[in-house]
Amino acid sequence: MTAPDVHEDVRDRLPVxxxxxxxxxxxxxxxxxVAVLFGWALHDPDQAQRHLTRLTTTTLLLGLAVxxxxxxxxxxxxxxxxxxxVTGTELRIRTGLLFRRTAHxxxxxxxxxxxxQPLLARVAGVAKLRLDVIGTxxxxxxxxxxxxxxxxxxxxxxxxxxxxxxxxAHEVGEAPAREMLRVPPGVLAVSLLLTxxxxxxxxxxxxxLPLLWTVTHSLWTLLAAAVPMLGAAGASSVGxxxxxxxxxxxxxxxxxxIDHGLLDRAHETVPPGRVQTVRIVEPLLWRRRGWxxxxxxxxxxxxxLLLPVAPRDLAESVVARVLPxxxxxxxxxxxxxxxxxxxxxxxxxxxxxxxVTDAVFAAHQGLLRRSLSLVPHAKVxxxxxxxxPWQRARGVADVVVDTGADKSVTAHLRDxxxxxxxxxxxxxxxxxxxxxxxxxxWMS
Amino acid sequence: METGSPRDxxxxxxxxxxxxxxxxxxxxxxxWIALPPGLLRMRRLLLVVWLGLLTLATALVPGLLAGPGWAxxxxxxxxxxxxxxxxxxxxxxxxxxxxxxxxxxxxxxxLWRQETVVxxxxxxxxxxxxxxxxxxxxxxxxxxxxxxxxxxxxIPGLHPAEAERLRDRLTELGEARSAGL
Numbered sequence: 001m002t003a004p005d006v007h008e009d010v011r012d013r014l015p016v017x018x019x020x021x022x023x024x025x026x027x028x029x030x031x032x033x034v035a036v037l038f039g040w041a042l043h044d045p046d047q048a049q050r051h052l053t054r055l056t057t058t059t060l061l062l063g064l065a066v067x068x069x070x071x072x073x074x075x076x077x078x079x080x081x082x083x084x085x086v087t088g089t090e091l092r093i094r095t096g097l098l099f100r101r102t103a104h105x106x107x108x109x110x111x112x113x114x115x116x117q118p119l120l121a122r123v124a125g126v127a128k129l130r131l132d133v134i135g136t137x138x139x140x141x142x143x144x145x146x147x148x149x150x151x152x153x154x155x156x157x158x159x160x161x162x163x164x165x166x167x168x169a170h171e172v173g174e175a176p177a178r179e180m181l182r183v184p185p186g187v188l189a190v191s192l193l194l195t196x197x198x199x200x201x202x203x204x205x206x207x208x209l210p211l212l213w214t215v216t217h218s219l220w221t222l223l224a225a226a227v228p229m230l231g232a233a234g235a236s237s238v239g240x241x242x243x244x245x246x247x248x249x250x251x252x253x254x255x256x257x258i259d260h261g262l263l264d265r266a267h268e269t270v271p272p273g274r275v276q277t278v279r280i281v282e283p284l285l286w287r288r289r290g291w292x293x294x295x296x297x298x299x300x301x302x303x304x305l306l307l308p309v310a311p312r313d314l315a316e317s318v319v320a321r322v323l324p325x326x327x328x329x330x331x332x333x334x335x336x337x338x339x340x341x342x343x344x345x346x347x348x349x350x351x352x353x354x355x356v357t358d359a360v361f362a363a364h365q366g367l368l369r370r371s372l373s374l375v376p377h378a379k380v381x382x383x384x385x386x387x388x389p390w391q392r393a394r395g396v397a398d399v400v401v402d403t404g405a406d407k408s409v410t411a412h413l414r415d416x417x418x419x420x421x422x423x424x425x426x427x428x429x430x431x432x433x434x435x436x437x438x439x440x441x442w443m444s
Numbered sequence: 445m446e447t448g449s450p451r452d453x454x455x456x457x458x459x460x461x462x463x464x465x466x467x468x469x470x471x472x473x474x475x476w477i478a479l480p481p482g483l484l485r486m487r488r489l490l491l492v493v494w495l496g497l498l499t500l501a502t503a504l505v506p507g508l509l510a511g512p513g514w515a516x517x518x519x520x521x522x523x524x525x526x527x528x529x530x531x532x533x534x535x536x537x538x539x540x541x542x543x544x545x546x547x548x549x550x551x552x553x554x555l556w557r558q559e560t561v562v563x564x565x566x567x568x569x570x571x572x573x574x575x576x577x578x579x580x581x582x583x584x585x586x587x588x589x590x591x592x593x594x595x596x597x598x599i600p601g602l603h604p605a606e607a608e609r610l611r612d613r614l615t616e617l618g619e620a621r622s623a624g625l
Contacts, residue, residue: 111625276625381566382563382597384558385558386558387557388556388557389556392557402595430563431547
């Protein structure tokens with residue numbers, strides 16, 4: 001597609017300085033053998049105790065004398081052989097001791113950059129940096145860099161991706177960020193208390209566990225059932241609170257900044273024009289307070305949350321910043337399916353709705369948990385019209401738009417003739433919507 | 445970029461059967477191209493071979509082991525064969541595609557109907573595939589990939605020459621209108 005011009009090609013051949021990761025990196029897997037031993041001991045406590053008593057000091061020392069240097073050597077060598085370099089157009093990562101692996105990641109293809117700091121990494125003052133491009137996976141993250149170094153590298157990568165000249169890129173520095181929104185911990189806690197999933201699991205546990213006890217009278221069975229249930233309830237309440245604590249949304253010339261986390265901190269940067277889909281979700285219990293959650297899809301990125309909880313008007317203003325030129329269509333603007341569609345999906349057909357504006361394709365679904373998906377026309381990859389036999393008998397059809405983040409948005413149960421017209425006009429809008437989009441290198 | 449005037453029918457437009465009648469939706473209905481009859485022939489032959497063998501087996505095995513009356517079991521695969529014979533034609537007739545000025549249209553399906561539009565600028569990759577059975581019948585499939593994995597744009601059972609022409613044309617148009625993510 002965008003082939004590098006000759007000038008860049010020549011520049012690429014200049015010697016690039018290769019760097020290594022932070023020296024604590026070899027220790028990041030130090031816990032693994034300990035965890036394996038611990039897991040084995042927990043799995044079979046009797047045998048573990050017997051083995052432990054048989055161990056003499058000499059065998060213990062001998063074992064340690066072999067294992068520790070071997071692990072240390074492996075850790076050192078894998079650190080030594082992992083190098084990365086930033087060139088004019090790419091981030092290059094070389095890894096591997098026996099199986100060499102070289103990844104060249106093109107900077108203009110960046111979809112997002114994540115800098116994450118797990119709890120222990122925060123203590124050690126290091127951070128992971130990950131470049132989200134379509135197709136990158138866990139192997140392509142730089143773990144670990146010094147916290148300051150990670151920030152500097154992120155700024156440099158963003159500057160180069162934005163189209164600054166390579167000579168000046170590392171002097172540009174961090175783009176100034178303006179805070180747009182910060183979610184107060186109290187609001188987050190209340191919103192999670194009003195989430196159905198936690199209560200659902202607690203209710204299931206309250207019903208199932210006494211039942212199980214009366215049937216089996218076995219403590220182990222009870223524990224085996226209780227732990228996953230309470231775990232699920234905990235993950236959807238406490239786990240989410242810890243992950244979404246201090247959710248801060250910022251805006252900078254480099255795009256959107258999302259910072260969050262209580263123990264593990266994560267800092268994500270999404271450059272302009274990378275957001276494929278935005279979903280405004282309104283759970284049933286949040287409706288009285290007028291709160292919504294905003295989700296987003298970025299190709300190749302694992303994070304899908306833009307705002308864990310916010311008042312609707314604030315959320316809509318954030319969406320307008322994230323998708324420039326898009327205003328969230330009000331509920332009245334959504335066209336419901338024709339009445340005859342009620343035979344296809346009884347009752348729930350009322351939850352469907354569609355609004356197509358100059359900038360966005362907005363499909364609504366859900367009666368209790370309302371969800372409005374917004375796809376800018378420029379992000380539509382293909383459009384499909386799907387009609388089953390039952391739908392054809394009722395004269396309705398579904399229109400599906402596919403986006404680059406591997407998500408599809410469906411406008412359910414549209415009038416068949418209108419759907420056919422929508423299919424054609426949507427393809428046209430998807431093509432023309434691209435014209436006034438910003439270039440991949442957003443500063444050029 | 446010019447907008448949607450229907451393109452002239454390609455070279456393969458002449459040798460296909462007429463597409464199934466369908467109410468015209470818009471006045472500028474594109475020039476649909478149907479699939480050549482090779483795909484139908486191949487699918488029918490495969491159907492006859494496999495279900496014919498199955499019919500024979502269900503007639504002979506119970507007939508010889510349990511008595512001639514039990515050979516009536518063969519009626520079941522035979523019925524499937526006859527039904528499949530008709531269904532394959534209906535399915536084959538439902539497939540059609542159209543190259544418009546700026547996008548490719550693919551329409552298919554009898555009961556579950558699906559119509560896909562892929563703007564040329566969004567194509568990442570055009571693939572021509574041909575399995576052993578398809579090669580024997582002189583057929584090839586063209587598959588389009590966009591950045592969305594859900595995009596399901598395949599045209600089966602084309603003449604290899606038409607498949608290559610389509611691939612080259614789509615690639616050329618895709619390069620001219622490239623838009624990416």
